[in-house]
Amino acid sequence: MAAFKDISIFITGCNRGVGFALVKQILSLPDSPKVLFATCRSLKSDNSRELRELAEKNPILHLLEFDVTNALQLENVVKEVEAKLAGSGLNLLINNAGIYDLKNSEYGVVSCTLDEVTRDLMMKVYETNAVAPLMIVKAFLPLLRRAAKDPPFQPQATVVNISSDDGSVALNVEGGHYQYKCSKAAVNMLTVSLSLDYAKDGITVVCVDPGWIKTDMGGKAAPLTLPQAIPSLVKLIGSLDLSKTGSFLQYNGNTMPW
Ligand code: NDP
Numbered sequence: 001m002a003a004f005k006d007i008s009i010f011i012t013g014c015n016r017g018v019g020f021a022l023v024k025q026i027l028s029l030p031d032s033p034k035v036l037f038a039t040c041r042s043l044k045s046d047n048s049r050e051l052r053e054l055a056e057k058n059p060i061l062h063l064l065e066f067d068v069t070n071a072l073q074l075e076n077v078v079k080e081v082e083a084k085l086a087g088s089g090l091n092l093l094i095n096n097a098g099i100y101d102l103k104n105s106e107y108g109v110v111s112c113t114l115d116e117v118t119r120d121l122m123m124k125v126y127e128t129n130a131v132a133p134l135m136i137v138k139a140f141l142p143l144l145r146r147a148a149k150d151p152p153f154q155p156q157a158t159v160v161n162i163s164s165d166d167g168s169v170a171l172n173v174e175g176g177h178y179q180y181k182c183s184k185a186a187v188n189m190l191t192v193s194l195s196l197d198y199a200k201d202g203i204t205v206v207c208v209d210p211g212w213i214k215t216d217m218g219g220k221a222a223p224l225t226l227p228q229a230i231p232s233l234v235k236l237i238g239s240l241d242l243s244k245t246g247s248f249l250q251y252n253g254n255t256m257p258w
Helices: 017-027 046-057 071-085 119-149 178-201 226-239
Strands: 008-011 035-040 061-065 092-095 157-162 203-209 248-250
Touching (some): 008 017, 017 046, 035 046, 046 061, 119 178, 157 178
Parallel strands (some): 157 203
């Protein structure tokens, strides 16, 4: 993908953290996209206020309410995106929404060790981090295929699955964190399968570790700030093409070990 000029982009989990920073960074680029669909779980809650304010100032930014685990909402969101694209395809899909340990959730627990991990926690994190991205790609496949065929951008359809170094089996030297590590390892595997299945359609599929960043999930000990990591991540995404399909990359372009 030669940067973002005149393309259509869809990103999940945009009200805070990496997702919100991605939206802000893409909107600040001189080559702006044609349309940027930014989704979040609730457009009414206080934690989406900054995103709503950004949309008021940016006509290309379209906000959609979307819980990535909600199949009915996914169907409706795809219909809304298709209607807005009016015959064009979707050029870039970024599966960013994710959870780590549900410590601020209805579970009210931090689960890392085998003692602490539960079936419910495994299933919930796996559903959000691994099942949802796959179902989202499946639902958007016709629009991605359309974008890959649309001249003059051909091939111009890319899926970026936000993974983590925690999804790397090779880098797992501390154990624990069962729910998160397994979910991100699954993201890596489904990325490779998608890349193999859809290269023939001109669709690039990669997984990317955004770096350990200070966000609600990354925590205060993280070495990177969003302004340090996100411009590099956006530059990397803008440089992707089919030659990179099936890769596991770090935000700075380095190849990650599986
Ligand atoms: P945050 O916890 O700061 O933000 C997570 C985002 O995902 C929020 O917008 C949240 O929405 C959204 N989200 C969670 N569950 C759902 C859901 N079911 N439906 C829709 N949206 C949902 O995390 P980060 O921004 O740090 O992480 C973003 C991505 O980057 C994740 O995939 C994460 O695994 C990955 N990552 C992050 C690292 C880091 O150091 N920060 C390191 C490696 C990977 P809501 O406000 O509604 O909860």
